[in-house]
Amino acid sequence: EEQEEDVLRELRLFLRNITERLSLDRRFKAFTKPVDIEEVPDYLMVIKKPMDLSTLLTNIDEHKYVTVGEFMADADFIWKNALEYNPDSDPMDRNIRHRACALKDTVRAIIRDELDEDFERVCEEIRESR
């Protein structure tokens, strides 16, 4: 129905805006592109679902997300993967884990501050109807 497509168009605009703002934040540079498997050959042995900000953007444009909750589930893989793959006490691992935690908190703060609960409920009704 046309009104539903209007809602999903607005959802994609909201999700692109969040994703682009995160991509511009220098703290999150390590999360902007997929981890380079040639540079890190064991990455896919440890991490079963790689995710990054550019892939989120592609998914948005491919209409993968019908609710903010579905987007957040993928966004969560970005920081969860970083905590899992970089667990050591050395400064490099601690630094990327700090940035991963900042990413988690920043996504949640933006959504708490900028997502209307009624809008997400309409998206969830569309998801259940399909």
Ligand SMILES: COC(=O)N1C[C@@H]2C[C@@H]3O[C@]2(Cc2nccnc23)C1
């Ligand atoms: C989200 O980013 C990450 O989880 N990582 C883990 C990898 C280990 C380390 O840092 C990463 C890239 C890299 N490339 C070459 C040599 N060592 C590294 C980025």
